[in-house]
Amino acid sequence: MADRDDRTDKPEKIWIFERESPRNAAEGRSRDSEAALGPRYSRRDVLKRAGAFGAAAGLAGILAACGGGGDEAAAPPPAEPAPAEPPPAQSEPAAEPAPPATTGAAEDIKRGGRLRVGHVGGGDAEGFNPALGSTFIDASRFYNVYDPLTRVNPDFSYSPALALEWTPNADSTEWEIKLRPDVVWHDGKPFTADDVIYTMNLMGDKGHISHASVANVRLGEISKVDDLTLVVPLKSSNARLIDSFVQQNTVIVQDGSTDYTNPIGTGPFKFQEFSVGQRSLCVRNENYWEEGKPYVDEWEDISIDDETARLNALLAGEIDMMSQLSFTQARAQQDSGEVQVIDAPSPAVQVILMAVDIAPFDDPLVRQAFRLIPDRQALVDGALQGFGSVGNDLVGAGLPFFSDLPAREQDLEQAKALLAQAGKENLEVTLHTSDIVPGFVEAATLFAEMAKGAGVTVNVKKEAANAYFDTNKLYTHVDFGQSFWTVSSVGLWYEQALLSDAVWNETHWKDPEFDALIRQAQGAPDEATATDLWNQVQQIQYDEGGYIVWANPSIVDAAAQYVKGIVPSAFFNLGGWNYRDVWLDT
């Protein structure tokens, strides 16, 4: 019988290694029995195949992630709210912040718990350095660990935060700012004017995102009158200095601070831990200057880039609130009622832009024709699911000095006539879009459809999300594209978008007379003159500008039903990133 010791009964061949071994050839093994075994793989083949499989899977993964992950990973850059007009120039902001307007009297409010908020992350760029962060998650962190000088309420009115009074001199070239007393930093030191002066000097650095806020300030000559008062001299008159100090990057940091890996602020929450790109955890500031607030014990900001994953996390109870809910999901969630959809009309705009120095858009007739192409309500319904209002090609709806000129209706015949007049019938153009902002691609596709009726062929080209708002790549370099702005001041927006040397001059509008008009309007001594000047500015843009402002999209977020105290704010997401007034009814 055969030997039962199988261990010595080795097989003749291992087909993987046979072919490669030179000893086989040397020892002259016959190939016959090898042929009988059928097709043979060499290790090379296996690795090639498996490698291709693995590489393809990995590559597909990375491509999908980059394409999808780029979405919202860079926030729309123009989040430069300079604040809206205060009531008359000389006033100080109104009374103390009002208690939340929503549910229940003060006695119903339950204290305690951990508020977990999900946002699109900023990857490794996340941090607590106000000089650098421009995304939504940065805004969320800055506004709650630090305080600005002035806060913007949901209706765009102001409340004093760290600065109580703003008093100008006769011609508004010097402002005296009185600060709030009895404010204490998280490390126990008292808040003084030195901190404000230090912060302003930091903002003077050209690399600081908000250096425009102090561009008009004579930084070297800011003087401290006493611990709670400082005098800020300006280079030229500005009746609205307060506007420059509400934005997220203008929050006040402690005098001498350079290391933001352990940030010290005056805000409602104290920093505890941070894992960059993942989550930050902060605890209630027991010594906050707003009595009794915040209500929750802890607050966590969690980075979840994918919108569906973020919504799933909310539905599953892993987070309590999320910022930036897409319009389609908002519609669906409103219908289902599982979570509360926070819908805030806002002056934010979605635009289609035309570079006025590149053909065919250098012809004002062409620009006017294009402004007649869209059925704006259809765009709002189609691209924004109805979450927004129709735009009139001007920016700043609802804000002071906004010109409420009528929104153009769709008029394809007139558009065709104008194009014929310009000698540009049967125009063919490429509209560069991206899915970085919800609604962009849908709007572009709808616009292309509508343009056919005017004889214009629009080729919609989808660009990479992380290149779209990158000034090194596509941003401000396309001739026909889209953009998104959050706005809190007409004046500041014009400075950022339409001055000849504006950093974000998307439409390449360069007109020195226009610049002069804007500067005049900014420095106008009284409201009537200012209104008149701004009307002139806006009329020019209305007639000849490169923008098709087709909508004011609402700001849409979501929260669990047990989260109370959120007031939808026209200024920014999640009630203006207000977590002080939030409480958990669990």
Add this chain to the structure above:
Amino acid sequence: MSEVAHPAPVAAPPLRARHPVAWFVVKRIFAGLLTLLVVSILVFVGTELLGDPASAILGRNATPENLAEMRELMGLDEPASERYFDWLGGLLTGDLGNSAAGYAQGGEVPIWDDIKGKLGNSFALAAITALIMVPLSLFFGVRAALRARRAEDHAISVSSLAVSSLPEFVIGSLLILAFFAWLDVLPPVSLIAPGESPFADPKKLVLPVLTLLGVTCAASIRMVRAGMIETLGTDYVQMARLNGFRERLVVWRYALRNALAPAVQVFAQNIQFLIGGIIVTEYLFAYPGIGQELVNAVSIRDVRVVQSLAIVVAAFYIVVNIIADLLVMLLVPKLRTRA
């Protein structure tokens, strides 16, 4: 016919002939270290081409003074060769350096602290997936091979192919739909807090692991199947059967060992994919792993983090390769004397 000259007998076989397996391991480790050295050079050169990290961190409007200061902090003002040896030295002593993002925040954040949690998470996920994938693939592969070209074989082949031909995020989304939206038994996201062990809440791992199994199993099953079919057709298997060995013995003890050699390579490939290649799954489930970390680091051009992660992943690949080859060697005793 000419006589084959036999070599004169030697006194005793050299050390390496007496311990072929150990010699193999030693050789491969040296080769692996050499490979790692080459990889480190390639990684270093490659990340140099990423562009200036200082301006990526500080933004386009940063002043030249700030940029110069940041470059000094990050050590970028030294010449490339010096930086390379500094970095290499740091690697060998376990000091990966500080991250650029940390410098931007004004502090020093050691990279190891940053990535160790995410590395651990990724390894945990890969380990669990691998531990399930191997027996699963073996079981189904062998079953399919035993019933080759019959109904069960077709069923297994078709279903595994169907699943693996779906993109990762489709598999994941379907699983979320089934287990969260419909059945509500599993969480749809796998948020693991920094510092928390990934095993703290095992429910969070189920869906990502199932997704990864869906992606990797098909190739493994098919490779095991192919190998088994080959082996079951060989002479010695026929011989064993003819000699009356029990079928179970023939299949699981004799045929499988030889069929496994190529399958081990596919398992190795899959395991290498599971570290660093699963970014889509990480993104879908918001799982904090090193795939996402690598993409984040590249997008902000945090050169040190990219270099560190690349070396870690490369080292892992090499280790897996060595183990795979070792396993094949152990499975196939003949190789011990020949390799």
